[in-house]
Amino acid sequence: MSISITVQLNGKTVSAQVQSNTSLVEFLREQQRLTGTHVGCDTAQCGACTVLVDGKAMKSCNMLAVQADGLSVTTIEGLAAADGSLHPMQAAFRDCHGLQCGFCTPGMVMSAVDLVTHHDHSSEQKIREHLEGNLCRCTGYQNIVRAVQQGAQAMAQSA
Numbered sequence: 010m011s012i013s014i015t016v017q018l019n020g021k022t023v024s025a026q027v028q029s030n031t032s033l034v035e036f037l038r039e040q041q042r043l044t045g046t047h048v049g050c051d052t053a054q055c056g057a058c059t060v061l062v063d064g065k066a067m068k069s070c071n072m073l074a075v076q077a078d079g080l081s082v083t084t085i086e087g088l089a090a091a092d093g094s095l096h097p098m099q100a101a102f103r104d105c106h107g108l109q110c111g112f113c114t115p116g117m118v119m120s121a122v123d124l125v126t127h128h129d130h131s132s133e134q135k136i137r138e139h140l141e142g143n144l145c146r147c148t149g150y151q152n153i154v155r156a157v158q159q160g161a162q163a164m165a166q167s168a
Contacts, residue, residue: 014078019043019087027074033067034058036074037084045085045115049144056143059116060084066123068142085115088122097163098122098156107156109147117143117153125161133158 011026018041027036037043037060046069049057053071060069061083088096095103098121108114117140124130124139136157137150145153 012075014075016077016079017081019083025074029073029075031074033060033062033069033072033074033077033082036077037069037082043084043086047112047115049112049116054142054144055113056116056120057113059119059143061119061123064123065127066120083119085118088118096122097167098125098160101160101163102153102156105152105156105159107148107153113143113145113147117145121157121160122164124157125164130157130161 010029012029013024013026015022015024017023023041025036025040027040034046034048037046038048046060047057048070049055051070053068056068058069059066061067062072062077063080088099090096098118102108102114102118107117120140120143124136128139129135130139133154136154140150140153140157
């Protein structure tokens with residue numbers, strides 16, 4: 010059964026038809042061709058599919074597209090400014106080498122933006138605790154933590 014949804018996707022109104030069992034990550038990747046949101050585990054364990062839904066981090070493999078109807082969804086592609094300049098958190102991940110293979114990076118960045126926007130990020134321990142739901146097999150997390158700290162400072166300065 011096809012259901013009509015309307016979503017604010019990266020700042021633009023998008024209307025589409027989806028099946029009732031279509032996950033949000035499938036909708037983003039397959040229907041909207043926003044492939045920056047990665048599918049890692051399909052069980053909400055790895056965090057590679059993390060997007061912002063109404064400004065809060067959500068694992069899009071664990072959410073149905075119909076649940077996003079009427080909501081705002083921001084993917085990694087939607088963080089950059091209209092002129093193509095990187096979001097402060099994206100720039101911090103680049104500058105601090107908070108990535109290696111890059112597979113987890115979109116989810117990490119989205120979780121980091123949520124952390125800085127909505128949660129206590131005053132210590133390395135708080136950052137590590139918040140990022141527990143995002144797995145990285147390459148970096149050992151130290152550079153990721155540094156990137157979040159630098160990104161938080163840059164976000165505060167640009168606010």
